[in-house]
Amino acid sequence: MSPITLTPSTSLPLHGDDICCRRHLRTGLGWGAAIGTLGGLVGLGGAEFRLPVLLQFFRLTPLLAVMVNLRVSLVTVSAALIFRLVTQGSSGVGSHLMVAMPVLLGALLGAWLGAGLASKLDARHLRHAIAVLLAGLALVMLFHDSLLGNGRLALSGMDGAVAGLLAGVGIGVVSSLLGVAGGELIIPALVLLYGLDIKMAGTVSLAISLPTLLVGLARYRRRDLGVRVPNGLFRGLALGSICGAALGAALLGAISPPAIHALLGVILMISAVKLLWMARKAG
Template identity: 45%
Template sequence: MTPDQSLTTRRPTYSAPVVSGAGAAIGVLGGMIGLGGAEFRLPLLIGLFGFAALSAVILNKAMSLVVVLVALPARLAAVRAAEVAARWPVAVNLLAGSLLGAWAGASWAVRMRSATLYKVLAVLMVLMAAALVVTHTTTLDTLALPLWAQVPCGVAAGFGIGVVAAIMGVAGGELLIPTIVLLFGEDIKTAGSLSLLVSLPTMLVAFARYSRDGSFAVLGANLRFTLVMATGSIAGSVLGGLLLGVFPDLVLIPLLAVILLVSAVKLGRHD
């Protein structure tokens, strides 16, 4: 932990309806495109609620974990468990890299100076915007790699995704889903379920690493805030899921990408 990251446990003075409403708004945005919305929640935690970068990442990770735990049973109910279980080699392949990546990413995040972490988060926001546009506006075709190339590519991709997910405090579905489709040829629906199975242990590893740092105290100091926003996010995700397809992707995706890019610019200028 660096000195400028130690005083990060400020308790927001916002009322529960404001916090819950903000979480719900993020949930709706994510739900409309089939994601949890954590990439949109992170700049909100920093810009609106005033948390320092590392504190925001830790709180975002805690909320993402809650959202995934709630979403997993519902997702497995939508896709037959046996169908997902039959794809266990895909999950294992990605986990071989993502678990290491999550530990490494969290370790790097707690050692970075705040100014550096803000800039890293800004770059990752741009990456998320690009992934969002590519995933939702292009047809993803399987790369059809031979097994000897597919396995190491899966490990490498998992490692990179684990690093990004840990540093941003997100589940990583926006990167996992296209990776599963491209590398392993799964359909989007199955890829979404597999991504949750990979995300959960990956987030737990990052969470365990963050818990060893003094900045983790921000979670205890803002536990009520975290639970209220997570509850709002879950409710918003459900509503967003009901609105799935109501707004055309040609309008929604560019709008969400712009939100991420504007957030990236603001984070990049943050001191």
């Protein structure tokens, strides 16, 4: 019996969509791992660094980039919250979450408003808005330690509720517009307003971020924007982000936190300037 050979007519062709999906999966894994490692070092989900990559490297439209970022952020934050609850215990986190409940309520409202605003802006204006918000996050990173070192208000009662609600609305709007978890804003707010320990604030921040992301994503889906999220890219970024976050947490003791915050602040500022330049060039 003669051996069976495969000829071009008998082989299974690879469609363009299949090739594109595999390429997105591979590149998404690489970028997801790198960004997840940076996020794990800083203690964030990495969405604020993922967004410029989606816009500039993968050339996604601003609205599609935000939606991909929301989905990947949801996976990453969920995994991070589970890991930290196992380490710190859910009882302590629950009691502190009740104190920070005004921030959560405000963030949910802000996420709803922010998603509606993003869907009404055209690509150029949305790119401008994203660039300005990234620049603001860069300043938060660059002056992170100064913000946390200027004392804590430790508010309570009506003052704490009003301040937390207002802060939450602003955080929710930013989170929904960028598709980020908002931890870079939530953590300083919890420390400054309620006097939470920085490690506990990080875990409570994840608990606040999770429903905030869900509201933003539901708001986008509810409007039926007709935007198709590339599945290969989503899977690659999600898996890479989870693995990278674990690696970043393991490397945390080897690098000075102030140096990390300064480095990532510079990266965010450069990304913001590039986005503004791209928006002006497109206009």
